[in-house]
Amino acid sequence: MQYKSQAVAKPYFIAAIGLFIGQIVFGLVMGLQYVIGDFLFPMLPFNVARMVHTNLLIVWLLFGFMGAAYYMVPEESETELYSPKLALALFWIFLVAGAATVLGYLFVPYATLAEMTGNDLLATMGREFLEQPLPTKLGIVVVALAFLFNISMTMLKGRKTAISMVLLLGLWGLAIFFLFSFYNPHNLVKDKYYWWWVVHLWVEGVWELILGALLAFVLIKVTGVDREVIEKWLYVIITLTLVTGIIGTGHHYYWIGAPEYWQWWGSIFSALEPIPFFAMTVFAFNMVNRRRREHPNKAAVLWALGTGVMAFLGAGVWGFLHTLAPVNYYTHGSQITAAHGHMAFYGAYVMVVLTLISYAMPILRGRAANSNKAQVVEMWSFWLMTIAMVFITLFLTAAGILQVWLQRVSDTPMGFMATQDQVALFYWMREWAGVAFFIGLILYVISFFIKGESKAIA
Amino acid sequence: MTIQRPDPLSHPMPGPPLAIAAEALFLINLMLLPVLGFVALIVLWHKHRHHSDPLVRNHLQQTLALSLWGGSVLVGFSAAIMLIGGFDNPWSWVIGVLYFVLVHAGVILLGFMGLVRAMNGHPWRVPLIGPALP
Numbered sequence: 001m002q003y004k005s006q007a008v009a010k011p012y013f014i015a016a017i018g019l020f021i022g023q024i025v026f027g028l029v030m031g032l033q034y035v036i037g038d039f040l041f042p043m044l045p046f047n048v049a050r051m052v053h054t055n056l057l058i059v060w061l062l063f064g065f066m067g068a069a070y071y072m073v074p075e076e077s078e079t080e081l082y083s084p085k086l087a088l089a090l091f092w093i094f095l096v097a098g099a100a101t102v103l104g105y106l107f108v109p110y111a112t113l114a115e116m117t118g119n120d121l122l123a124t125m126g127r128e129f130l131e132q133p134l135p136t137k138l139g140i141v142v143v144a145l146a147f148l149f150n151i152s153m154t155m156l157k158g159r160k161t162a163i164s165m166v167l168l169l170g171l172w173g174l175a176i177f178f179l180f181s182f183y184n185p186h187n188l189v190k191d192k193y194y195w196w197w198v199v200h201l202w203v204e205g206v207w208e209l210i211l212g213a214l215l216a217f218v219l220i221k222v223t224g225v226d227r228e229v230i231e232k233w234l235y236v237i238i239t240l241t242l243v244t245g246i247i248g249t250g251h252h253y254y255w256i257g258a259p260e261y262w263q264w265w266g267s268i269f270s271a272l273e274p275i276p277f278f279a280m281t282v283f284a285f286n287m288v289n290r291r292r293r294e295h296p297n298k299a300a301v302l303w304a305l306g307t308g309v310m311a312f313l314g315a316g317v318w319g320f321l322h323t324l325a326p327v328n329y330y331t332h333g334s335q336i337t338a339a340h341g342h343m344a345f346y347g348a349y350v351m352v353v354l355t356l357i358s359y360a361m362p363i364l365r366g367r368a369a370n371s372n373k374a375q376v377v378e379m380w381s382f383w384l385m386t387i388a389m390v391f392i393t394l395f396l397t398a399a400g401i402l403q404v405w406l407q408r409v410s411d412t413p414m415g416f417m418a419t420q421d422q423v424a425l426f427y428w429m430r431e432w433a434g435v436a437f438f439i440g441l442i443l444y445v446i447s448f449f450i451k452g453e454s455k456a457i458a
Numbered sequence: 459m460t461i462q463r464p465d466p467l468s469h470p471m472p473g474p475p476l477a478i479a480a481e482a483l484f485l486i487n488l489m490l491l492p493v494l495g496f497v498a499l500i501v502l503w504h505k506h507r508h509h510s511d512p513l514v515r516n517h518l519q520q521t522l523a524l525s526l527w528g529g530s531v532l533v534g535f536s537a538a539i540m541l542i543g544g545f546d547n548p549w550s551w552v553i554g555v556l557y558f559v560l561v562h563a564g565v566i567l568l569g570f571m572g573l574v575r576a577m578n579g580h581p582w583r584v585p586l587i588g589p590a591l592p
């Protein structure tokens with residue numbers, strides 16, 4: 001590695017992968033609870049397993065983003081990190097706070113947890129994805145601000161590149177929009193309205209900037225294409241992202257009590273949201289197609305290309321599938337949403353973090369790339385996880401279409417639970433696809449421990 | 459005739475603009491303006507099918523062939539699934555929607571490959587159904 005302080009990224013990446021494993025284990029448990037309702041009940045109720053599954057996803061991706069920033073920014077800024085010690089201290093604070101929160105979810109009834117953690121002082125709990133107790137939320141803000149201070153100071157003293165500026169914009173946006181998690185009005189419409197400012201403006205706004213910057217960084221490194229060319233693409237991608245994604249928030253406002261004009265605004269702008277993902281795919285393939293060198297880390301190149309394709313399919317195609325208001329009228333909150341959520345998160349954010357880890361980890365361990373043997377196992381893990389995710393998405397989509405028909409379209413509509421029985425076959429298939437995904441993840445972890453003749457530092 | 463192309467390492471789109479336009483219209487037909495994009499592609503093909511640059515002819519041919527094949531397979535089988543299964547049958551919708559989404563996305567991905575090849579000034583043949591390269 002070029003700068004000693006980049007080494008602080010390593011514990012972040014290790015923690016990210018550890019929490020990723022936890023997320024998938026809880027996903028598998030929930031998958032079984034869909035078909036065996038009392039599995040692990042009352043020890044682990046479905047609502048708790050779901051909360052842990054989604055919260056772990058968010059936390060490990062944040063670890064991944066932070067690790068990626070600590071790795072990238074010194075290299076982009078051509079200077080050591082402002083404070084490696086602060087970065088390491090924040091790592092432990094965030095890890096301990098995250099672990100304590102998950103233990104709280106698992107071992108304390110949620111209402112008691114709310115009572116114990118001061119939710120009566122400022123009520124912020126009880127909302128999907130933002131279930132964290134108040135001290136955890138405050139901790140996230142403190143960690144995020146200290147992290148941004150560290151990254152911003154590093155950039156201020158060094159070179160400023162378009163890639164690092166886009167990354168910083170995304171990271172600041174992430175922190176700023178999280179502040180809306182503290183706003184919890186009594187009016188349910190307003191509550192939902194601003195809740196989406198965290199959830200939607202994260203994943204379909206500022207996180208896409210982070211995604212674009214990470215992808216651009218890796219593509220410069222593995223292809224050798226001129227920075228100017230890659231930066232021009234990045235500008236186009238982030239413009240498309242913000243133009244479509246911000247007003248695209250309206251696709252969440254169709255049925256929550258917001259004004260009706262959102263059905264038009266939301267439909268039109270979110271129908272355009274696949275375009276930045278489309279541009280990202282063309283961008284990744286374009287750069288790899290015209291590369292000036294064969295980078296020894298073929299696994300990282302594969303992850304980068306996969307990110308483009310899977311983000312387009314998951315976020316773009318599966319998003320469009322149910323985003324128009326007249327379609328969403330029937331599909332809202334069905335398993336079609338779950339199908340979209342799974343593939344979009346995997347394609348856009350899981351894969352880009354794994355791209356960065358795949359590129360940076362060998363360098364952090366003193367080599368340009370892992371041995372061929374290790375890379376072959378890693379590429380197997382890529383295909384296993386990716387194909388498994390395609391099947392998870394297809395089975396959930398099938399379940400969703402059948403659910404919508406039986407529950408909402410049929411002349412003799414069925415109740416929710418009766419419908420769930422009818423789609424159980426798809427849930428079983430989804431569970432087996434989930435097992436295949438987990439095996440892929442285990443292979444990914446194993447690939448880190450496979451020895452062999454590694455490639456020298458590039 | 460030797461055709462000069464810009465340096466692919468420093469130019470954002472070194473391929474011939476007409477080849478890029480053909481691939482872009484193919485994708486516009488699939489993603490933004492169905493039918494209109496196809497009509498524009500036919501006009502472009504008709505006007506430039508004898509173009510002196512073989513790369514332009516190549517991409518015009520491939521996009522037209524894939525539009526015709528892809529469109530037929532996409533619309534034809536989807537209609538058949540719905541008509542044979544019946545609109546009142548939930549399984550027609552399950553299979554029909556999955557079929558449409560998968561084939562549509564697949565054809566878009568083929569379009570991606572073509573667009574990337576056109577942008578970089580490379581020839582492209584759609585696997586199986588594309589006309590053979592000269």
